[in-house]
Amino acid sequence: MTVDLVITNVNLATATENGQPYGAIEDAALAVHKGKIHWLGPKAQAPTATLLLDAKNAWLTPGLIDCHTHLIFGGNRAHEFEWRQQGVSYTEIANRGGGIKSTVTATRAASDEALLAAAQTRLDALMAEGVTSIEIKSGYGLSLEQELRLLRLARELAQANGVTLCTTLLAAHALPPEFHCKDAYIDHIVADILPAAAHAGLADAVDVFCEGVGFTPAQCERVFAAAKALGLPVKGHVEQLSNLHGSALVAAFDGLSVDHIEYLVEADIARLKTAGTTAVLLPAAFYFLRETQRPPIQALREAGVPMAVATDCNPGTAPQASLLTAMNQACVLFGLTPEESFLGATTHAARALGLSQKGTLAPGQDADLLLWHIQSPAELSYGINLVKPARRWVAGAEQ
Numbered sequence: 001m002t003v004d005l006v007i008t009n010v011n012l013a014t015a016t017e018n019g020q021p022y023g024a025i026e027d028a029a030l031a032v033h034k035g036k037i038h039w040l041g042p043k044a045q046a047p048t049a050t051l052l053l054d055a056k057n058a059w060l061t062p063g064l065i066d067c068h069t070h071l072i073f074g075g076n077r078a079h080e081f082e083w084r085q086q087g088v089s090y091t092e093i094a095n096r097g098g099g100i101k102s103t104v105t106a107t108r109a110a111s112d113e114a115l116l117a118a119a120q121t122r123l124d125a126l127m128a129e130g131v132t133s134i135e136i137k138s139g140y141g142l143s144l145e146q147e148l149r150l151l152r153l154a155r156e157l158a159q160a161n162g163v164t165l166c167t168t169l170l171a172a173h174a175l176p177p178e179f180h181c182k183d184a185y186i187d188h189i190v191a192d193i194l195p196a197a198a199h200a201g202l203a204d205a206v207d208v209f210c211e212g213v214g215f216t217p218a219q220c221e222r223v224f225a226a227a228k229a230l231g232l233p234v235k236g237h238v239e240q241l242s243n244l245h246g247s248a249l250v251a252a253f254d255g256l257s258v259d260h261i262e263y264l265v266e267a268d269i270a271r272l273k274t275a276g277t278t279a280v281l282l283p284a285a286f287y288f289l290r291e292t293q294r295p296p297i298q299a300l301r302e303a304g305v306p307m308a309v310a311t312d313c314n315p316g317t318a319p320q321a322s323l324l325t326a327m328n329q330a331c332v333l334f335g336l337t338p339e340e341s342f343l344g345a346t347t348h349a350a351r352a353l354g355l356s357q358k359g360t361l362a363p364g365q366d367a368d369l370l371l372w373h374i375q376s377p378a379e380l381s382y383g384i385n386l387v388k389p390a391r392r393w394v395a396g397a398e399q
């Protein structure tokens with residue numbers, strides 16, 4: 001048969017376990033047909049193709065996957081950053097109306113068009129460095145109507161840009177100004193927001209902020225139980241600022257991922273392994289908040305828990321629209337190897353989103369591909385703003 005496309009004279013970083021670092025196959029070829037990877041292997045054995053591309057020894061990787069973002073929000077928090085750097089205390093910043101609440105106010109006040117235009121700038125930056133799949137959370141609406149609006153806008157944004165999207169309902173992000181009791185707001189999420197998002201088909205997963213300044217494990221458990229009853233997978237912002245054993249809770253619900261996990265403890269790592277939950281590292285927030293407690297990387301490594309890396313792109317704690325920078329930060333700040341960072345933004349990020357057809361180069365996988373003029377895949381994690389993919393394909397179509 002004749003396939004649609006063969007890319008030859010190419011080095012493949014397959015992100016699969018083939019015994020080589022990066023799952024590399026050097027001096028190879030890869031065939032694409034009907035949007036899927038059809039074949040890969042020694043270039044002399046490549047099938048005939050309608051279009052033959054000589055990659056001249058460049059590297060081909062899977063499309064990058066940003067598996068944790070809060071991409072859609074109104075305004076920004078640059079003024080709070082200014083106050084912080086001038087020495088104003090967190091309490092005083094909160095008293096001046098700062099924090100998540102200021103973003104909720106700005107998001108609610110913004111038109112659909114304004115929210116989409118602002119998010120487009122951030123998505124453009126991510127796409128330019130190779131992101132082909134992304135997760136976008138709600139969480140700055142905090143009402144039924146506003147949370148569903150954010151999820152709907154996320155779908156619109158992804159469709160207009162040809163990226164694969166996973167939406168996550170994060171209604172349990174903070175207490176909205178209309179509520180004074182966290183339990184009463186959780187009642188509202190469970191009874192109203194979650195069922196509405198599920199029935200509208202707007203949420204692919206459900207997330208919580210399990211933290212002293214967020215919600216208790218008991219409150220998060222109620223959200224997870226409701227999600228499970230609706231057939232939605234769960235994940236959690238857990239163990240970022242303290243250890244509340246939110247990770248164990250996520251694992252008990254066979255959750256997709258635990259995210260942040262700076263304060264994750266050994267006993268809960270074993271639970272993640274058993275549950276098949278992915279550990280999502282968010283070094284941009286660690287960097288921006290000047291945290292000092294690093295996630296237990298060595299213990300996760302030894303336990304064989306897959307580690308993903310994401311931007312956490314948000315206005316308050318991670319104003320960063322660069323996954324390659326997050327990969328660099330995961331190496332420099334958390335001690336990952338460049339190979340671990342690479343797997344973290346490809347195969348393990350796919351796993352964190354339940355996207356089994358993405359994140360690796362293998363026959364049958366979606367042909368989301370990036371071509372890089374680099375000498376080694378380590379260059380993806382090595383620098384900041386040094387490399388960009390030269391060409392990109394999504395489902396076999398060049399973008």
Ligand SMILES: [Zn+2]
Binds near residue numbers: 237
């Ligand atoms: Zn987050």
